[in-house]
Amino acid sequence: MTDLFKIMKKDTHHYVLAALLIVFIVSDVKVPGVIGELVDTMLGKIVVVMVALSLFGAHPVVGAIGLVAAYQLILRSQGQQSMAVYVPSEAKKSRVLTAMNQFPTTIEEQVIANQIPYVFKLTAPGNVPYKGVQDKLHGAAKVNASD
Numbered sequence: 001m002t003d004l005f006k007i008m009k010k011d012t013h014h015y016v017l018a019a020l021l022i023v024f025i026v027s028d029v030k031v032p033g034v035i036g037e038l039v040d041t042m043l044g045k046i047v048v049v050m051v052a053l054s055l056f057g058a059h060p061v062v063g064a065i066g067l068v069a070a071y072q073l074i075l076r077s078q079g080q081q082s083m084a085v086y087v088p089s090e091a092k093k094s095r096v097l098t099a100m101n102q103f104p105t106t107i108e109e110q111v112i113a114n115q116i117p118y119v120f121k122l123t124a125p126g127n128v129p130y131k132g133v134q135d136k137l138h139g140a141a142k143v144n145a146s147d
Contacts, residue, residue: 014059021062021069029076036077045074 031039038044052070056063088096134142 013057018059018062018065021065024069025065025115031073032076038075039073040079071145087129132136 039048048070052066053063055066
């Protein structure tokens with residue numbers, strides 16, 4: 001029993017790494033977008049597999065768990081690179097839409113622009129020819145009350 005504790009004390013970092021990799025495999029952790037885009041390329045997949053294979057040199061159990069974790073990482077990040085390439089950003093969409101919405105002024109817009117100016121633009125705010133009428137207030141205060 002004491003030999004087991006000596007081995008565990010010596011290889012503690014391997015067991016911690018194995019536990020973290022098991023947590024990654026078992027839980028459905030989303031891969032961040034930046035890492036997913038890097039892993040989704042062919043070079044990224046090669047690097048992930050090489051790192052997983054290099055874990056066999058440290059400890060065979062950690063290497064086996066690392067290989068499964070690398071497989072899960074590749075599966076979870078699949079399609080993120082192609083999504084960034086083929087799905088347009090908001091800037092691209094707005095650029096296309098503004099190019100589509102460029103059209104000449106219509107006849108209706110020209111007629112309205114050539115009409116006489118509106119009445120409310122000719123009179124000053126205090127010089128209106130009409131006076132507003134207020135309906136029954138039912139106990140409410142007047143709008144222009146000075147109190």
